Amino acid sequence: MANNALSGTGCRVDVKITFREPEKRSIMAKVKVGFIGCGGRAGAHFQKLVTFKEDVELVGYADVILARAENFRNKAGEGKAYTCYKQMLDETKPDAVVIAVEPCAHGAIELAVVERNIHFIIEKPMDLDICAAENISNLVAQKRIITSVGFQDRYQDITDKAVELLAGRRIGLVEGAWVGGIPGVWWWRKQETSGGQIIEQNIH
Template identity: 40%
Template sequence: MNRTRIGFIGAGGIAQRHLGVLEQFDDVDLVAFADVDFDRALAAAARFGARAFGSHDELLSDESLDAVYICIPPFAHGAAERAVIAKGLPFFVEKPISLDLKFAEELAAKIDAAGLITGVGYHWRYLDTVEEARRQLEQRPAQLVSGYWLDQTPPPQWWWHQDQSGGQMVEQTTHIIDLARYLVGDVTQVFAMAGHRDRADFPGLDVATVSTASLRFASGAIGNIGSTCLLNWGHRVGLHLFAEGLALELTDHDIMIDVGAGRPVRHAEGDPVWREDRDFIDAVRGAPSCIRCSYAEALKTHRIALAINQSAQTGQPIDLAAR
């Protein structure tokens, strides 16, 4: 059987996570890498006997590919996606998909018109514990949601700047927003507040250092999601869900189900990124798609994250149902 030829645009940290998975697949060839840091592209190419390029345009013009992974910082999205779509190639892109909502909506329309296979890196959807939570909530839907991303400040300096990362809600807590959508349904209204504290160890950091958002869901459920990057360690990342006679807590490692008889915790099994990548590759190879988060689906989550930022800036609730 022919092997699927994959190119990477961006060869940084999150790309390495996918490469560690894809190199396990015996039906994939990693053939080309492009990065603005050419040494990084060279290092990845040497690892896989591939070719290195200094730009996505060079990669796309010189290589025959079956699909592309786009693993670039939030501020860099735009030209790469347009070029890949123009080539008619399936692509997997890491979140957040853009800092510009109109651009993301433009891309979604082009993807739909071209009928392209896409995947977006909301890998929490692939946790077996999340599937267990979905089963638990089928008969007892969540009525109250409480999410949190309480963590340290990531080291890349682009993350420290609002115009490059979008801030913590958009760049990190988006995973929790997406998980809430996946388990509870569409969000119709948000109201957010944010605060900032100057930090000597992070010169120039201008993103909110604390933020919180109240959410109203189409189902009638309500919730709150809070974030901070003030810590020097990863304290807690997860989602609490409360229903009639049921309390659930999900993290990226485990699930706690409380029905009034103790608080048993089960650890997640398997690698959700492996499942995410396998589903994308299978769809590219012609199998019925089992992709859990396409570009169009990710856009729904991204609208919420950007609306949270807008509400925090304006002090006004944002009605998503009207958008």
């Protein structure tokens, strides 16, 4: 990887990256999945994936807090825990990863995953910098990597109804309300780490 400068405030960020050829695997082989980030959001993906034992092998879990990665490993009964996501990627060689980290932690992680030609699902937002997110999107398209961003609310039936009701109309006022407590995670209340509510919540 020649350039990893994604934190600038300008809109043009040139990223040069060296791609690796995908490994050829048996069509009947299990899909090897790793986790980068083993906190609360990752837990939702984990609970689903452990039910697909016949098709999925959980090979690695990376988190800056080793105990969280070890917790996933112990619950799954397979794979290895790491504090370094690059080490996890290189040693376990997953086919796909779940990226569930704080909004402010995106950037280098996605570049490392794309460089290794690994498919991924990422928790929103892709990045706090729209230009950095666009660069990742372009790199993914170049490599035809399968990706998804965790916008689960867009798949609810009420979303389709809202689109139907608003079709052809100009929106003049949007009101919203948050019912319940505020998540206890450290980054949620700070705009510089969460992006603020427009990016952290309204992006849904």
